[in-house]
Amino acid sequence: xxxxxxxxxxxxxxxxxxxxxxxxxxxxxxxxxxxxxxxxxxxxxxxxxxxxxxxxxxxxxxxxxxxxxxxxxxxxxxxxxxxxxxxxxxxxxxxxxxxxxxxxxxxxxxxxxxxxxxxxxxxxxxxxxxxxxxxxxxxxxxxxxxxxxxxxxxxxxxxxxxxxxxxxxxxxxxxxxxxxxxxxxxxxxxxxxxxxxxxxxxxxxxxxxxxxxxxxxxxxxxxxxxxxxxxxxxxxxxxxxxxxxxxxxxxxxxxxxxxxxxxxxxxxxxxxxxxxxxxxxxxx
Amino acid sequence: xxxxxxxxxxxxxxxxxxxxxxxxxxxxxxxxxxxxxxxxxxxxxxxxxxxxxxxxxxxxxxxxxxxxxxxxxxxxxxxxxxxxxxxxxxxxxxxxxxxxxxxxxxxxxxxxxxxxxxxxxxxxxxxxxxxxxxxxxxxxxxxxxxxxxxxxxxxxxxxxxxxxxxxxxxxxxxxxxxxxxxxxxxxxxxxxxxxxxxxxxxxxxxxxxxxxxxxxxxxxxxxxxxxxxxxxxxxxxxxxxxxxxxxxxxxxxxxxxxxxxxxxxxxxxx
Numbered sequence: 001x002x003x004x005x006x007x008x009x010x011x012x013x014x015x016x017x018x019x020x021x022x023x024x025x026x027x028x029x030x031x032x033x034x035x036x037x038x039x040x041x042x043x044x045x046x047x048x049x050x051x052x053x054x055x056x057x058x059x060x061x062x063x064x065x066x067x068x069x070x071x072x073x074x075x076x077x078x079x080x081x082x083x084x085x086x087x088x089x090x091x092x093x094x095x096x097x098x099x100x101x102x103x104x105x106x107x108x109x110x111x112x113x114x115x116x117x118x119x120x121x122x123x124x125x126x127x128x129x130x131x132x133x134x135x136x137x138x139x140x141x142x143x144x145x146x147x148x149x150x151x152x153x154x155x156x157x158x159x160x161x162x163x164x165x166x167x168x169x170x171x172x173x174x175x176x177x178x179x180x181x182x183x184x185x186x187x188x189x190x191x192x193x194x195x196x197x198x199x200x201x202x203x204x205x206x207x208x209x210x211x212x213x214x215x216x217x218x219x220x221x222x223x224x225x226x227x228x229x230x231x232x233x234x235x236x237x238x239x240x241x242x243x244x245x246x247x248x249x250x251x252x253x254x255x256x257x258x259x260x261x262x263x264x265x266x267x268x269x270x271x272x273x274x275x276x277x278x279x280x281x282x283x284x
Numbered sequence: 285x286x287x288x289x290x291x292x293x294x295x296x297x298x299x300x301x302x303x304x305x306x307x308x309x310x311x312x313x314x315x316x317x318x319x320x321x322x323x324x325x326x327x328x329x330x331x332x333x334x335x336x337x338x339x340x341x342x343x344x345x346x347x348x349x350x351x352x353x354x355x356x357x358x359x360x361x362x363x364x365x366x367x368x369x370x371x372x373x374x375x376x377x378x379x380x381x382x383x384x385x386x387x388x389x390x391x392x393x394x395x396x397x398x399x400x401x402x403x404x405x406x407x408x409x410x411x412x413x414x415x416x417x418x419x420x421x422x423x424x425x426x427x428x429x430x431x432x433x434x435x436x437x438x439x440x441x442x443x444x445x446x447x448x449x450x451x452x453x454x455x456x457x458x459x460x461x462x463x464x465x466x467x468x469x470x471x472x473x474x475x476x477x478x479x480x481x482x483x484x485x486x487x488x489x490x491x492x493x494x495x496x497x498x499x500x501x502x503x504x505x506x507x508x509x510x511x512x513x514x515x516x517x518x519x520x521x522x523x524x525x526x527x528x529x530x531x532x533x534x535x536x537x538x539x540x541x542x543x544x545x546x547x548x549x550x551x552x553x554x
Contacts, residue, residue, distance in 0.1 A: 217334075245333065247396055250440055254482045261485060269488050277489050284403040284444045 026053050033061045038071050042083055049087025059093045066099050075146040077108045085111060089118025097124045104134050109144050113152030120159030128165035131156050135171055153178065154186035158229075161190030169194045181219050185211065189226040205232045212242045220244050228252030231259020233272060240279040253280050289315060293323045306334040313342025318349045325353050328372075329365035336368045344375035351378045358384060367397045374404025379412055379513065382421055383524040386428045389445070399444045402432045406448025410455045417518055420525045422456055426463055427532070430470060439480040446471065446483065450490040454497055468494060 024032070024047055032044040045065055048058050065084035073079060085103055088096040096118070103115035112134065119127045135156045157175060160168045172194065175187035188208045195201035211223035212235075221244055227235040228251060239252050257276045261267045292312040299305035309327050312320050320342060327339040343350045350372070357369040370388050373381030381404070388401035405425045413421055429452060433445035453467040468491070475487035 243334070246337075247399075247440070254439075257485065258481050261481060267481070267485070269485055269492075273485060274489055277486055280443070280486075281403075281447050284399055284440075284447060 030058050030061050033065060041080055045080060045083035045087050049090040052090060054091040054093055059091060059095060062088050063096055063099045066103055076144050078111050081111045082114045085114035085118050089121040094122060094124050097122055097127055101127050101130045104130055107144065109147035109152060113155045116152055116155040116159045120162040125163045125165060128160060128163050128168060131159050132168045132171060153183045157186040157190045161193035164193065166194050182222055185222050185226050189230055192230050205234060209235050209238055212238050217244060221248055224248055224252040228255030231256050233260055236276045236279055240283065246283040250280055250283055289317055289319050296323050302332055305332055306338060309335045309338040313338050316345040318346060321346060321350050321353050325357055328357065328368040329362050331364060340368055340372045343372040347376050348378050351380050355380060367394055370397050371400040374400040377404060377407050377409045379521060382408060386424055386528060389428050389432050395438045395441060398436065398441045402429060402441060402444040402448045405429055406451030414518060417522050424525055424528060425452055433474060439483050442478065442483050443486050446486050446490055450493060453494055
């Protein structure tokens with residue numbers, strides 16, 4: 001477990017949110033977002049997403065921030081655009097879809113990544129062809145020195161899966177043999193969601209479950225997160241037994257539980273739900 | 285100390301990789317031998333989460349004989365080791381850990397520590413307490429768990445507090461039926477009001493569980509009625525509990541609405 005860089009028990013999520021003061025009012029945050037102080041603008045964009053401020057002027061200000069040109073990193077990135085895209089992904093307003101699609105052409109890898117994630121979260125499948133297009137584009141590595149891959153493949157694949165973009169399945173499938181493990185996992189997760197039959201879905205679910213015993217902790221963590229996001233009920237017990245932090249197992253099991261509850265009439269607490277919670281109780 | 289135990293301890297002390305360390309701590313922990321205590325305690329401070337988890341499991345398996353060493357560890361100024369030690373205390377449920385867990389469940393800055401402490405408060409070995417200490421001990425546990433269940437920002441801490449309240453409700457069912465009722469009505473309210481679906485679901489599970497427990501059923505027990513603590517030690521625990529209660533009063537002075545927050549929340553649910 002040398003991969004773990006923290007000096008606190010790794011069970012402690014690295015969330016600053018706990019101690020995060022909330023000194024802003026909604027009006028102040030919107031004003032700061034349009035002001036001249038770059039630091040305050042970044043914070044305001046994050047803050048509006050964190051506190052789910054979905055009123056119209058906040059959305060408009062965040063959409064405008066997607067075109068910001070003042071805040072630049074040395075490597076050529078647009079940090080404010082990244083934060084604005086992430087916030088828009090949390091606010092559920094589909095007016096953001098078209099501006100976020102524009103961001104898929106941004107030269108900053110991390111803006112493209114944040115935009116793909118936000119589009120997946122917003123659930124408007126009209127953007128699927130653009131995501132599919134990006135998946136097949138070579139990318140521009142020469143313009144950005146800190147990009148890990150030509151394209152944020154994992155984010156794009158996950159968005160296509162979340163958007164049920166069944167047309168994309170043949171292209172997504174090609175990523176099942178991608179050299180980067182994280183990308184491969186995202187492709188499996190997307191294929192699970194794009195499966196046309198139960199048998200096919202199980203095939204991909206089982207494939208990801210095997211990764212729970214991968215020798216690398218980071219990949220076991222990633223597999224747990226993916227199985228949790230997929231809501232793959234059969235993975236509940238294997239996740240509880242995986243060698244990883246309890247806090248991450250609990251989050252994955254929460255994903256499975258809530259996914260399951262949402263398929264039940266009136267969120268009925270089924271025997272399966274009780275079984276998942278019993279596993280969770282043991283991990284507290 | 286047996287040779288094989290010494291071999292396992294040496295393996296922990298000489299492990300030259302993270303994987304070897306985790307493996308050898310796990311083997312040592314599996315012995316549940318009191319001779320392993322000092323080495324397991326040392327492991328809590330190694331900044332290796334995998335090894336620390338295994339060491340906590342070992343200390344929990346050893347149980348009460350490990351308590352003095354764990355409490356010593358709490359006095360050291362190593363935050364990481366301290367938070368793992370609290371988790372061991374939560375797992376053992378020994379009365380000497382109660383005051384630490386009360387503080388940790390409501391005020392520790394690490395989510396995982398609050399989570400473990402809340403669970404631990406519910407699964408205290410209440411039957412080990414002498415009657416005069418039991419009342420204030422359970423009252424303070426109730427207060428801390430209700431606070432965590434309704435006020436904590438993190439869903440997992442609220443979830444854990446519900447699990448703790450479920451256990452506490454069973455423990456006080458025949459002795460303090462009014463507290464049992466208070467817990468039941470709070471859980472009913474949280475089942476409707478919590479923003480997190482998982483917390484609401486756990487409340488419904490707790491409600492079902494509590495309604496199935498019949499009055500004829502005695503509280504869970506490991507068969508031991510009492511516990512050999514020195515009178516002075518019980519005295520110390522009691523003094524600490526009263527100090528804590530006193531501080532709560534001072535923290536929310538007369539007239540401060542927060543002081544009545546739990547009472548108000550309780551009234552709302554009736």
